[in-house]
Amino acid sequence: MVRLKDRYLLVNIVYTDVQPGQAKGPVSDLMLYNQPTTGELRPQHLLKAIRSEVNALFGDCGSGAVDRSLQVKYLSQATSTFILRISRDHYRLVWAALSFMHKLPFKDGRPCVYRVVRVSGTIRKVEEEAVRRAKLFILAAKEEMAGKPSSGALDALLRGKDQGRGLAMVVDQDVDDLEDDDLEMEVGG
């Protein structure tokens, strides 16, 4: 029995059409960028948008490779976060398509950036990471409102585990067996 290996991507939606300091009331800038999404965003919309972007970028070959195993496992509108499942061999196609998407998948959707913050072979680690980031986010927002110039929680949020390289995203290696073609990727933030 051949095991079908997958990758799970944790993606943040970061809104770009806000000016810092423009919010009504005492809201930190961090919260402005990571706003909750409007209530109409559904997994089907995201899937359709990603599929059409993969088709535009990589043609019939790419969309055939990606369509079978692309799934939205979790979507939270309050935190503007979603988890995608994709087959291990083609997750870079989906990642590239996410980099090219620039707005919410509606007609006249808000401009935004889809930022992949974690790639992992198991969904459990991705969930743990989502929880960890939510906690750090709250801490960072509180510290920013309290007026601290450099916030430890914000650094931890942006830099991830490895401080030295300044990268905000880590590829997990918690797969059951380590394959040779897995890269230890640390993406800069």
Place this chain on the structure above:
Amino acid sequence: MTTTAQPTPTTKPPKTQDLATLTIKPPPFAYAHLTATTTSPDPDETSMSLDPLDALQVRAYCNSALRQFLGDTGAAIPVDILSVQASDVWVRVPRTDLSGFSASLTAYSGLAQGGGTTTVLRLRACGDWLGSLLGRVEQQELWAS
């Protein structure tokens, strides 16, 4: 009494010698030989004769084939048209893109011309070395004519 022999030199001339060394690196480009055929909806009329092929037609054909199969990344593959003669086309692509290029051309169903006929570019040969492709053509013509 013979004198003691001179100590033999410790380094003997090696039995095998490298006269010349040549490193063949992977070539940067790969080459393909294409043939154009026209099919028409009327099965009695399938003829091989068609208007002489143009470099621009080849360019448009390759573009649409690559764009359909590989999208924007396919359309970005730099295809150099080396020579167009009647219905034979010689084309050059970067070596790493050869598999995608040949798959695109094979998967493409042809450009529709007016009147129900379609032009199809068929891939006759492709490889890393242009000389061997040319040689293959000459060899076939030797036995065919």
